Amino acid sequence: xxxxxxxxxxxxxxxxxxxxxxxxxxxxxGLLLVLVPLLAxxxxxxxxxxxxxxxxxxxxxxLRLSLLTATASTACCLLLxxxxxxxxxxxxxxxxxxxxxxVLLPLVLPPVVGGLALLYxxxxxxxxxxALELLGVRIAFSTVAVVLAQTFVSLPFLVLSAEGALxxxxxxxERVAATLGARPGRVLTRVTLPLVxxxxxxxxxxxxxxxxxxxxxxxxxxxxxEGVTRTLPLEIYLQRExxxxxxxxxxxxxxxxxxxxxxxxxxxxxxxxx
Amino acid sequence: MSARVSPEVxxxxxxGLEVAVRHDPRGLAVxxxxxxxQVLAVLGPNGAGKSTLLDLLAGLLRPTAGxxxxxxRLLTAAGATGREVLVPAHRRGxxxxxxxxxxxxxxxxxxxxxxxxxxxxxxxREARERAQRWLDAVGAGHLAGRRPRRLSGGQAQRVAIARAxxxxxxxxxxxxxxxxxxxxxAPEVRRVLREVLRGGQHPERPGGVVLVxxxxxxxxxLADRVAVLQDGRVAERGDVHxxxxxxxxxxxxxxxxxxxxxxxxxxxxxRTADGTLVAGVVDDGCPPGEPxxxxxxxxxxxxxxxxxxxxxxxxxxVTVTQLEPRGRAVRVRGVRGPLELxxxxxxxxxxxxxxxxxxxxxxxVKATAVRVHPAG
Numbered sequence: 310x311x312x313x314x315x316x317x318x319x320x321x322x323x324x325x326x327x328x329x330x331x332x333x334x335x336x337x338x339g340l341l342l343v344l345v346p347l348l349a350x351x352x353x354x355x356x357x358x359x360x361x362x363x364x365x366x367x368x369x370x371x372l373r374l375s376l377l378t379a380t381a382s383t384a385c386c387l388l389l390x391x392x393x394x395x396x397x398x399x400x401x402x403x404x405x406x407x408x409x410x411x412v413l414l415p416l417v418l419p420p421v422v423g424g425l426a427l428l429y430x431x432x433x434x435x436x437x438x439x440a441l442e443l444l445g446v447r448i449a450f451s452t453v454a455v456v457l458a459q460t461f462v463s464l465p466f467l468v469l470s471a472e473g474a475l476x477x478x479x480x481x482x483e484r485v486a487a488t489l490g491a492r493p494g495r496v497l498t499r500v501t502l503p504l505v506x507x508x509x510x511x512x513x514x515x516x517x518x519x520x521x522x523x524x525x526x527x528x529x530x531x532x533x534x535e536g537v538t539r540t541l542p543l544e545i546y547l548q549r550e551x552x553x554x555x556x557x558x559x560x561x562x563x564x565x566x567x568x569x570x571x572x573x574x575x576x577x578x579x580x581x582x583x
Numbered sequence: 584m585s586a587r588v589s590p591e592v593x594x595x596x597x598x599g600l601e602v603a604v605r606h607d608p609r610g611l612a613v614x615x616x617x618x619x620x621q622v623l624a625v626l627g628p629n630g631a632g633k634s635t636l637l638d639l640l641a642g643l644l645r646p647t648a649g650x651x652x653x654x655x656r657l658l659t660a661a662g663a664t665g666r667e668v669l670v671p672a673h674r675r676g677x678x679x680x681x682x683x684x685x686x687x688x689x690x691x692x693x694x695x696x697x698x699x700x701x702x703x704x705x706x707x708r709e710a711r712e713r714a715q716r717w718l719d720a721v722g723a724g725h726l727a728g729r730r731p732r733r734l735s736g737g738q739a740q741r742v743a744i745a746r747a748x749x750x751x752x753x754x755x756x757x758x759x760x761x762x763x764x765x766x767x768x769a770p771e772v773r774r775v776l777r778e779v780l781r782g783g784q785h786p787e788r789p790g791g792v793v794l795v796x797x798x799x800x801x802x803x804x805l806a807d808r809v810a811v812l813q814d815g816r817v818a819e820r821g822d823v824h825x826x827x828x829x830x831x832x833x834x835x836x837x838x839x840x841x842x843x844x845x846x847x848x849x850x851x852x853x854r855t856a857d858g859t860l861v862a863g864v865v866d867d868g869c870p871p872g873e874p875x876x877x878x879x880x881x882x883x884x885x886x887x888x889x890x891x892x893x894x895x896x897x898x899x900x901v902t903v904t905q906l907e908p909r910g911r912a913v914r915v916r917g918v919r920g921p922l923e924l925x926x927x928x929x930x931x932x933x934x935x936x937x938x939x940x941x942x943x944x945x946x947x948v949k950a951t952a953v954r955v956h957p958a959g
Contacts, residue, residue: 481685487672488641488679489699489750496673499698503689 347564354561355554362558370536371544372562378452378540379520382459386467386516389460391502391509394471399480416465423461424529431457432530454531455538459520466519467512474508475501511574518570522563600754600791602640604649604659609635611815617754617791617808619654622780624794624802624823627812628834633795636812637756640793641679642672653677653753654790673702678752678789682763684743686731692718692742693727699750717745721775737768741775748779748789755780755789759796774868777804777957799838802827803876803958811835823958828923841878842924845958848875853955857920862896863953876958883952884926886915887945888936896950899924903942906933913938917946 355362362368397409415423430436432449441448448454478501486500487493502509524542531538533547541563548556599621603614611632617623627633638644639659640651648662658675660668678699686695696714697707705713718724721741731739740760747755760776761769780792794805802809802823809827810820811834819826819835826835827843846855848869852862853876861877869875885891890898901917901924908914913933916925926946928936938944 481681481683482687484641484643484672485679485681485685486687486698486702487643488675488677488756489702489746490673490676491698491702492673495702500687503687506689 350557350560350564353557355558358554359558359561362552362555363562365555367535367539367544367548368555368559371539371541371559374452374455374536374539375521375541378455378459379517381456382463382520383513383517385456385460386463386520387509387513390464390467390512390516391471393464394468394475395497395501397468398472398475412468413465415462416469420458420462420523420525420527421529424458424526424531427454427458427461427526427530449530450532450534450538452531452537455527455540458526458530459523462523462526463516463519466515467509470508470512470515471505474505474512477508478504514570514574518567521566598654600640600654600793601652602636602649604639604646604651605662606632606635606639606644607647609815611635611639613810613812613815613817615810615817615820617793619790620788621807622792622794622805624796624806624809625812626796626802626809626834626838627818631812631834632815633812634758635815637679637758637793637795640754640756641677642670642675645669676750676753677756678747678750678754679756679758680743680747680760681758682760684731684736684739686734686739686742686746688731690731691727692723692729692731692734695731695742696746696749699746703750713749714745717749718742720748720779721745735768736764737771740764740768740772744772744775744779751789753790755792757792757794757796759798760794761796761798761801770866770868773801773804777868780805797838799827799841799878800956802838803843803878803956809835840881842881842884844877844879844922844924846875846877847871848873848955848957852950852953853877855922857922859899859919859922861953861955862950863955864951865955866957869955869957874958875955877953877955879948879953881914881925881927882912883948884924884928885947886926886928886932886936886938887947888942890945891947897946897948897953899946901944901946903938903940903944905940906938915944917944 363372393412397405397412428435428449431441431454432438433447435441435449448457482500482504483496486496491499522542523540524546527538527540528543533539533543539547541559545556545559545563548559599619600615600617602616605612609632613632613636615623625633625636635644639646642658646659646661649659650657650661650668651659653676657668658670658677660666686692687698690698693711693714696717697710700710700713701707715724715727718727721744723738723741723745726734726738726742731742734742740763744760757776761772764772780788792805794801796802806823808820808822811818811826813834824843824845827838844853844855844859844861846853846859846861848865848871849860850871851865852860853865854860863877863879865875890900899919901919903915903917905916906913907916908930909927911930912927913930914925914927915933915938916923918924924946936944
């Protein structure tokens with residue numbers, strides 16, 4: 310027996326830390342928990358009618374609305390989340406830790422609760438209703454409400470990614486840029502943001518994916534109006550009763566988009582690694 | 584300079600850098616001055632406060648008290664002096680070159696060097712031209728189109744030098760610029776720095792330079808004056824030769840635990856002012872006739888009571904002035920005319936030769952144990 314070349318181990322490669330064999334059992338069980346339901350969906354799809362199901366007017370309207378609102382909310386996340394991450398990563402004032410916890414709250418909050426909270430802040434009888442009425446703005450149960458709900462739940466993903474990227478990048482390049490005569494604004498746009506661009510991109514992709522899948526907060530705050538607030542997840546939930554085949558087909562579309570997003574992010578991280 | 588900058592005129596409008604600051608949290612309290620166009624080397628053990636000093640000069644750290652003025656313009660004032668001043672880093676005209684080149688990875692080499700001029704408002708073309716001039720000056724002109732990650736360590740540091748100098752700084756801070764380079768790249772970068780800082784052919788030379796280093800060769804090649812920091816205080820200061828040949832602080836003595844002979848380079852060594860010829864290995868970039876310093880390890884010097892004859896090229900007749908015990912060795916100090924020399928010999932050898940002050944002896948050292956470097 311050759312003790313060196315065992316199956317799956319190539320000569321010349323570094324030897325990793327040894328894992329106890331039993332660890333692979335729960336690890337495999339976890340993988341199955343994720344994989345089996347996804348395969349079940351693929352198995353359940355009515356392939357001959359797939360094209361027809363995903364291109365029905367209501368499906369297309371939901372798909373279009375989902376892409377539109379997810380893009381808009383990702384833009385909102387970038388506009389609001391990058392400055393938040395800058396303050397969290399670079400700021401130095403008391404209460405910063407508390408502030409970070411507040412920012413990350415939507416991550417652990419049930420989305421339905423988030424939707425309710427939005428409704429009681431911005432709804433017709435909400436906290437800010439008088440001000441909104443004065444401006445002649447109605448938000449609840451509109452497409453804007455969908456974007457707000459998605460931004461609410463997606464923001465922590467972007468802030469976390471961006472803050473992590475800023476901390477990893479450190480401030481050494483920024484200090485050098487300052488000694489070269491760059492004003493703070495120029496340091497931010499020409500040095501800081503380009504340096505953390507890969508982190509911002511993966512944060513944006515995660516936020517987009519989270520927005521695309523948003524269900525609870527949207528339903529609570531924006532309702533389910535076809536073409537206005539009924540996004541793909543809402544459409545899937547609705548069709549589940551009337552036309553399960555259509556629901557399954559649309560679900561597969563959502564799975565496919567998610568896979569593309571996750572692979573995109575992981576691939577990017579892989580390239581950045583050592 | 585932007586129009587908003589109104590030069591703060593200090594009570595005594597002196598040229599050059601004047602520093603008298605305290606930073607209590609880091610235990611630093613120093614006063615220093617760098618005359619215009621001079622290079623001050625700051626030596627000191629780790630934790631002596633060298634980096635704190637540079638951060639204070641660059642405006643990246645607020646002092647507890649004190650003032651920093653550059654060419655009569657007040658950059659920092661704090662504490663009991665009344666008015667608080669802290670000119671931000673980007674308006675000081677103080678460029679910083681660190682151990683790590685810290686080039687911007689997303690910009691080409693040319694754009695890295697043009698970054699400073701562009702930040703000061705120079706038009707794109709003018710900034711590009713200035714960048715190219717400085718890249719040529721540091722021998723990196725051919726790298727202009729490259730990305731920083733495709734540069735070697737020495738190349739990257741030369742580009743960083745060009746980037747710092749392209750801002751036309753009134754003060755250049757060098758934070759151990761050769762410490763992270765390998766043995767082949769360090770002399771190359773040192774030579775480039777010597778050319779741009781001391782060559783005189785660059786009209787845009789920085790007004791003054793503060794060089795933090797651990798390396799005797801940096802001091803010899805680049806500095807006019809030396810300050811030794813110890814425990815946050817200036818332990819001694821003076822011109823390079825004075826501090827290194829008659830060190831008063833333990834640190835300077837340690838770093839200068841070498842015999843230094845100044846003079847002018849020859850093809851195969853050095854000639855001192857009194858005409859003594861020293862055979863040695865001459866550095867590249869040290870042309871005959873130029874000021875140079877011969878450096879030798881006192882442990883490589885043998886002491887003989889009588890002329891040993893034979894092949895060694897360096898045989899000097901020396902009058903012993905002093906014997907100092909140094910652990911297992913004895914340091915034999917001697918003079919030869921105006922030259923001061925010393926040799927470290929074993930206790931046994933010193934006892935056998937019955938060395939005593941006033942004796943006439945011969946110091947013998949092989950030419951291969953002597954290195955000749957360019958000097959201020």
